[in-house]
Amino acid sequence: MKRQYWIVPSLAAVLGGIGYGVAQNLPPRDAADLRSSVQTAPAPVPAASADEDFTPPTLSDRVSLGYRRKGDENFAEVRVSTVEPFVDGVDRRLVASVADGAVPPVAAASAALAPTASRNPGSNGATAFLTKVAAAGDAAAAADMNAAETADAISPAFEATPLSSRLLDADEPAWQSRFFADNPLVGGIFQGDGNRADAASLIGAARTARYVLLGETHDNPDHHRLQSDIVADLADATADLSLVFEMIPPRLGSAVSAFGTPRAGAIDMDSLADRLEWSARGWPDFSMYRPMFETARREGLAVFPGNLDRDVVSSIAQSGISALSPEMRTRLSLDAPADPEIVADLTEEVRSAHCGLMPEGALATMADAQRARDGAMAAAMIDAAQSGDKAVLIAGSGHVRDDRGVPSILQRTDPEAETISVRMLEVDGKDGDPADYGLKAEMPAPYDFTIFTPRADRDDPCEALRARMEKKAGTVAN
Template sequence: MPLPRLVRHLLGALGASGLLAGCAVTTPPPATPPAFTVTDATPSPLAGQVFEPASGRFVPVDEALARLAAADFVLLGERHDHPDHHALQAFVLDALVRAGRRPALVLEMVDEGQEAALAAWKAERGASLDALAQALDWSGRGWPSFSFYAPLFATARAAGLAVVPGNWPLARIRTLVRSGPDAVPEAERAALGLDRPLPAPAQADLTEELRASHCGMLPETLLPGMAWGQRARDGRMARALADTGPEGGVLIAGSGHTRRDRAVPWVLGALAPGRSVLALAFAEVPDGQQDPRAVPEASAAPVLYDLVWFTPPLPRPPPCP
């Protein structure tokens, strides 16, 4: 644990014991997560539980929060359209703040071309969250309802957290997909942790995931560029986290960007060696499912996430015709 973090935790312990009279006492994190808004006809007993894939054990929520509070970088992987994933992300961020952490908030949904809009909103006292949504053109950029993410911005503002863009502008992403590695100068590739190839199994798995996510209808010639675009986004998010300073950061992103074997945690291993990373995925568990290993995110070979927080599934139409 870095010295500043250690000192802060020691001071927090002293304050909790009453030995620092007159000093602010860190408020403990809330013990009860928010109730699920998505319900099942046959709910799984796994919903609401936190699972550790590496050990195969269930982890109490309080223990999970303590581990999250101790990590330099916390990665919270979501299904973008699932309201309960967003409610739990807000719960975790609030718990970290209550535990004395002041991490930067890094979001996949905000790109580096929107830094000025973020700064203007933060500087204008009393500016509403609706004003921020308009400044970021949230509804026009294809993300789910801003109401899902508003509690994160509200906590960040109340706690004085930096809000950091985690993504490339859309035009740059299109160039990355079209032109591949040639679209990124060599020095920038190194700064983004993109100067080393993925392990062959991870690269093959990424390509297959992209193929399946497009229902097998994507021309094979486009897959290498799509895979590079995904890696470039991982590098951009990892760089944003690595630059957050001693307080570290919390990443809000799709769970494909937060898996340990090939995404942001893998890149952070090169960009921020020696700093701790905890990757948590919020994962939908099918109706009635009782085996945690049946949920793909809870795989043990390879281990994709440090922790998996199970939620009910959100009803959706079949993804492929």
């Protein structure tokens, strides 16, 4: 961007006395030379001493000197600086150039920059100095432009920067999860059709949406860091934002009721995990989720429970949705017949999630329980958005699918509102093609955006589930 520098002198630099005021900022030798040259200038105005009263210069007293090279367009930016003192980096370099005589020669100013007196009295004193300052400004501006061009060649533009590099805390390692961190997809953001996206488009879409759903792998710390930073970014641009957590059931809602109220500052974060029975209910280490709650407290965000109570889930798993009251079925969007294809897909997902170890007879009611939980989170999102401008869901990635998860329910129940789903996805080995993860133009993934991350360090969950089931079977047999 082209710049115009206006040189605005102090009282001591008004008219012919401008050189004296600047000379106070120069090394002794250069200052003496400059004072000597000013003495030959016509009608100098003496500088006021430190203990004399003086009146600041009026607009008519100010001297402006614009400069630009031939062919430059109108300046888009104007930099205003005072001759005394020089306050920023460009001005310090400028005065140093003038003092050291290190200004590149320019044809138009060659006479004025001559070290000896000229027949033209304006070639010394204030006129010469202003011309010299202008030449030094050109040199400084050119150096800035060259530096900026070099930086642009080395650093990617904001829109091309991976979301992780822009949002994650620079004081921490780029990734806490280390498996397959060298996969070329890590840190990349993609649309459902496999086209590459960027941080700006993701955050821009989230800012315009009423419902934002951030899907995670529960035990991956980087997923929670990304969620926390995205929420903080949204909070900066949204007057009223609420959070809904899959991890919190209604019976524990009192533990988070102070968030978003004047009482939020008194929330004891050290005891929050115990009050939420976090470990007892089987969720991963609370330290991964705590930054999100810290963000909510700091930004004044309300927090809502999004899940179902355990006794409700158990009754559905045993008897199906018929165990629910008509009012509850309506709230959970279970009062209409389910699409058989969606039910079949969800049943297969439940089978896979439980490593094929669950009895076939239990899968149908477990799929009903999953549908009920999606309905509970959708209802909580609608409630939360009524309390504010925007609601953000923190949940497992399966719940934020837009084909059969929470987004599909929101689209049916609040069709005028915009919904954005974002999936944090662990890379699998060295596969570096988005199509390997279901992001294809011919059959897009059921998420608006996918952010790739390394894989967390974990034991085989199927082995752990197998051990628990064998232990339970042994206990029943005895």
